[in-house]
Amino acid sequence: MTARNLTIHGRVQGVFFRDWTVETARSLGIAGWVRNLPDGSVEAHVEGEVGAVRRMIAALHDGPPRAAVERIVDRDTETEGLQGFARR
Structure with missing residues (x-):
């Protein structure tokens, strides 16, 4: 298991973007959450099997059709033992 803060x-x-992130994470079996930040960016906590988390991060680089992802700041973090994926 691994966890990343993005x-x-x-x-x-x-x-x-947030709804798409929830759907994508659930399809990959990822736990965590996603929320908008005041500066216009989006923050996500993702945790799960290493391969699934890597696939999630790769998918986030594209995002939904109307999004234009410029960059992702990816930080290692502790797992929180979450169940499911939520929009905050």
Whole structure:
């Protein structure tokens, strides 16, 4: 198990990014959460099997069709033992 804290920058608010993240994470069996930040970026905590987390991060680089991800700040973090994936 691994956990990552991600801050996604670009056109990521108002483009269905959080809902898309929830759907994608659930399809990969990832636990965690996603939320908008006041500066226009999106923060996500993802945890799960290493391969699934890597696939999630790769998917986040593309995002939903209307998003334009410029960069992702990826930090190692502790697992929280979460069940499921939530939009905050």
